[in-house]
Amino acid sequence: MKNWPLFEIFIRSKNGLDHRHVGSLHATDAKMAIENARDVYTRRMEGVSIWVVESKLITASDPGEAEALFEPAEDKIYRHPTFYDLPDELKHM
Amino acid sequence: MTTEELEKKFQERIDAEEKIEAKDWMPADYRKTLIRQISQHAHSEVVGMLPEGNWVTRAPNLKRKAILLAKIQDEAGHGLYLYSAAETLGVERTDLIDDLNSGKAKYSSIFNYPALTWADMGAVGWLVDGAAIMNQVALCRTSYGPYARAMVRICKEESFHQRQGYDILLTLSKGNDAQKRMCQDAINRWWWPSLMMFGPPDANSPHSAQSLKWKIKRVSNDELRQRFVDMTIPQCNILGMTLPDPKLVWNQDRGHHDFGEIDWVEFNNVLKGNGPCNKERLEARLNAHNEGAWVREAAMVHAEKRARKIA
Numbered sequence: 001m002k003n004w005p006l007f008e009i010f011i012r013s014k015n016g017l018d019h020r021h022v023g024s025l026h027a028t029d030a031k032m033a034i035e036n037a038r039d040v041y042t043r044r045m046e047g048v049s050i051w052v053v054e055s056k057l058i059t060a061s062d063p064g065e066a067e068a069l070f071e072p073a074e075d076k077i078y079r080h081p082t083f084y085d086l087p088d089e090l091k092h093m
Numbered sequence: 094m095t096t097e098e099l100e101k102k103f104q105e106r107i108d109a110e111e112k113i114e115a116k117d118w119m120p121a122d123y124r125k126t127l128i129r130q131i132s133q134h135a136h137s138e139v140v141g142m143l144p145e146g147n148w149v150t151r152a153p154n155l156k157r158k159a160i161l162l163a164k165i166q167d168e169a170g171h172g173l174y175l176y177s178a179a180e181t182l183g184v185e186r187t188d189l190i191d192d193l194n195s196g197k198a199k200y201s202s203i204f205n206y207p208a209l210t211w212a213d214m215g216a217v218g219w220l221v222d223g224a225a226i227m228n229q230v231a232l233c234r235t236s237y238g239p240y241a242r243a244m245v246r247i248c249k250e251e252s253f254h255q256r257q258g259y260d261i262l263l264t265l266s267k268g269n270d271a272q273k274r275m276c277q278d279a280i281n282r283w284w285w286p287s288l289m290m291f292g293p294p295d296a297n298s299p300h301s302a303q304s305l306k307w308k309i310k311r312v313s314n315d316e317l318r319q320r321f322v323d324m325t326i327p328q329c330n331i332l333g334m335t336l337p338d339p340k341l342v343w344n345q346d347r348g349h350h351d352f353g354e355i356d357w358v359e360f361n362n363v364l365k366g367n368g369p370c371n372k373e374r375l376e377a378r379l380n381a382h383n384e385g386a387w388v389r390e391a392a393m394v395h396a397e398k399r400a401r402k403i404a
């Protein structure tokens with residue numbers, strides 16, 4: 001028998017924080033994935049909420065295209081507040 | 094880009110301490126080495142549950158039993174983290190498990206030794222998990238991202254394992270004469286196999302140099318072993334026990350403890366399958382796998398049925 005489908009697991013560690021990717025596991029369906037994720041990833045109160053999604057449903061960017069995707073941001077430093085050299089008298093801006 | 098150019102760029106990334114992620118280009122041998130190492134590591138976590146499983150029903154009280162179960166459950170989780178990390182490299186867990194069950198894949202030799210008394214649960218936690226932690230802390234900085242992240246997660250859980258083991262021995266060391274003897278006997282049997290866990294000496298470790306260059310491995314076998322010896326001696330003194338090595342002595346010049354020669358003939362013998370429990374461990378794995386087959390099948394059929402109902 002082949003593997004059960006693979007699920008990616010996301011855990012919210014505390015209310016108010018984002019869900020964060022913690023790993024993956026095999027399960028027959030999403031319900032079992034949540035039950036197993038509970039057992040594997042939250043045995044020490046590491047989470048208050050779990051998201052699971054079948055790995056094959058995730059579309060990832062291609063590392064080979066990283067330059068084309070992310071380099072255009074590099075020369076736009078004016079998007080950062082530190083780009084602006086303002087007088088010292090100006091407090092809290 | 095030619096393979097040579099890709100390899101050069103890859104090494105530059107490694108040298109710059111960049112992590113390699115699943116979809117990044119990597120040399121075929123880097124991938125192969127990782128699959129072998131991570132899956133062996135996963136198998137070790139899984140087979141590592143067996144010596145301890147032997148004592149669950151015979152733990153001296155309910156508290157110890159609950160702790161032991163929690164520890165064993167952690168090890169199952171470690172196996173899962175590691176199989177998942179290996180799968181990011183393009184292998185299937187079922188195939189890895191088949192390799193374990195057929196005897197083709199290796200796991201840590203330490204688990205081919207028997208756990209004869211309750212004190213062994215203490216010595217295993219203190220020394221075996223202690224040696225594993227020494228190795229795993231170094232691997233938190235390994236160059237392959239998914240492996241490094243699995244290691245960080247594992248290390249967070251491991252320190253409880255070592256402390257609960259030490260706690261068992263500490264209790265025995267304060268007990269009656271028979272309990273003290275039992276404590277010392279377990280330490281005597283587990284000490285040398287624990288030192289072997291770090292693998293052959295650097296001079297005889299053929300893949301080590303390349304693994305260090307690729308930063309799959311961050312610290313050499315001998316250095317990790319030395320750190321473990323230095324760390325363990327004061328802990329043993331607190332127990333009021335001794336380590337079974339007359340050559341163990343502080344070396345002022347080196348700033349480390351010297352220790353006796355490890356029996357590599359025994360190590361290789363156990364590795365080849367002739368240890369006291371090799372056969373038993375593999376049989377236990379196979380039985381669990383085969384007897385669980387119907388559960389895996391039924392769960393899949395059940396999920397499909399439920400999916401049809403919803404659709």
Ligand SMILES: [Fe+2]
Nearest residue numbers: 138167168171
């Ligand atoms: Fe572990």
Ligand SMILES: [Fe+2]
Nearest residue numbers: 168222251254
């Ligand atoms: Fe452990």
